[in-house]
Amino acid sequence: MDPAEFGYSTLEMKHAPYGPITPEALKDSNKGKIAVVTGAAQGIGAAIAEALAKSGASVAILDLSVEKLAKTKEACEKQGVKVRAHACDVTNGGRLKEVFDEVEKELGNIDVLVNNAGILDQRPFIMADFNTFWRQIEVNFKAPLLTIHTLLPRFRDRGAGCIINIASRSATVDVPMTLGYVTSKAALARATHTLQREMVLEKLDPAVHLYALHPGGVLTGMGGSGASQDVLDKYGDVRDEKFFMELFKDGPELCGQTCAWLATGQGKELRGLYLDCRQDVERLLGVGREKLLKEKKNVLTVNFLEGYANEP
Numbered sequence: 001m002d003p004a005e006f007g008y009s010t011l012e013m014k015h016a017p018y019g020p021i022t023p024e025a026l027k028d029s030n031k032g033k034i035a036v037v038t039g040a041a042q043g044i045g046a047a048i049a050e051a052l053a054k055s056g057a058s059v060a061i062l063d064l065s066v067e068k069l070a071k072t073k074e075a076c077e078k079q080g081v082k083v084r085a086h087a088c089d090v091t092n093g094g095r096l097k098e099v100f101d102e103v104e105k106e107l108g109n110i111d112v113l114v115n116n117a118g119i120l121d122q123r124p125f126i127m128a129d130f131n132t133f134w135r136q137i138e139v140n141f142k143a144p145l146l147t148i149h150t151l152l153p154r155f156r157d158r159g160a161g162c163i164i165n166i167a168s169r170s171a172t173v174d175v176p177m178t179l180g181y182v183t184s185k186a187a188l189a190r191a192t193h194t195l196q197r198e199m200v201l202e203k204l205d206p207a208v209h210l211y212a213l214h215p216g217g218v219l220t221g222m223g224g225s226g227a228s229q230d231v232l233d234k235y236g237d238v239r240d241e242k243f244f245m246e247l248f249k250d251g252p253e254l255c256g257q258t259c260a261w262l263a264t265g266q267g268k269e270l271r272g273l274y275l276d277c278r279q280d281v282e283r284l285l286g287v288g289r290e291k292l293l294k295e296k297k298n299v300l301t302v303n304f305l306e307g308y309a310n311e312p
């Protein structure tokens with residue numbers, strides 16, 4: 001992988017919470033809100049749940065088993081908020097509805113949904129078992145759409161809601177050996193753009209605000225994981241694993257705190273967009289929504305030769 005292919009930022013990139021998104025700046029800013037975080041047992045999801053709890057939100061944390069959620073539950077409870085842990089495979093629509101009903105009965109109406117659960121299987125498509133490949137689309141794309149489809153009518157009836165989809169930089173670039181991952185994340189980012197436009201039709205814009213978020217490079221169960229031995233045996237170290245590992249230098253708190261900040265509504269001008277947590281939210285807000293949309297910044301788009309437009 002040649003990093004120069006994508007260029008280097010000349011503006012400072014953030015790797016840890018800063019200014020407006022620190023726990024101190026966000027103290028009590030989500031007090032009284034109820035937030036759901038999927039895939040919260042570890043890694044980035046755990047940090048998102050904890051950041052939301054620090055900002056005063058009660059949290060419902062979902063993952064494949066309740067046992068896996070114990071550590072996150074304890075960390076969130078330390079913040080003095082209500083916490084409920086639910087075993088839930090997010091690809092199971094029936095179970096999701098059951099869990100959301102339970103959360104609303106026990107904690108109150110859900111205000112914030114963070115679709116974080118995700119999986120990655122690194123192998124060339126030609127070497128992949130189709131079902132394993134497709135499972136990534138189910139977890140990374142179908143599941144967020146299922147959660148949104150279940151909660152959106154409730155957000156409509158209450159006239160408010162915040163949805164954060166943890167996408168990935170992989171949504172925006174071609175990464176060989178990760179077809180299921182890149183396509184599911186691209187679809188999720190596209191869905192975020194389009195759904196925000198549907199909120200306009202529904203007269204729910206900006207009251208219902210969505211975001212697609214790249215959390216940065218975080219060393220987690222997934223982040224920094226490599227290809228399996230059979231793939232390495234066949235193709236060699238195509239990605240330069242050692243170099244790749246060095247790219248994972250962001251703390252999970254950066255994404256966690258960015259989610260807490262978005263949940264407050266302070267970032268509503270950025271709704272519908274694809275955001276990279278490493279970029280300063282104040283800088284983006286400073287440019288303004290109108291200019292960002294006009295210049296197609298922070299949206300998945302295609303560029304043609306000068307003179308050709310992407311006309312209908």
Ligand SMILES: NC(=O)c1ccc[n+]([C@@H]2O[C@H](COP(=O)([O-])OP(=O)(O)OC[C@H]3O[C@@H](n4cnc5c(N)ncnc54)[C@H](O)[C@@H]3O)[C@@H](O)[C@H]2O)c1
Nearest residue numbers: 039041043044089090116117118168217218220221222223
């Ligand atoms: N780590 C990174 O550098 C990085 C970069 C870009 C995007 N992301 C995204 O961030 C999110 C979190 O990733 P992470 O790095 O913390 O990974 P992780 O593997 O450490 O955690 C993912 C969590 O999701 C849960 N999960 C998986 N399938 C599930 C299912 N069907 N139902 C319920 N829970 C399920 C897992 O049990 C696990 O607790 C993912 O969506 C990932 O694609 C991560």
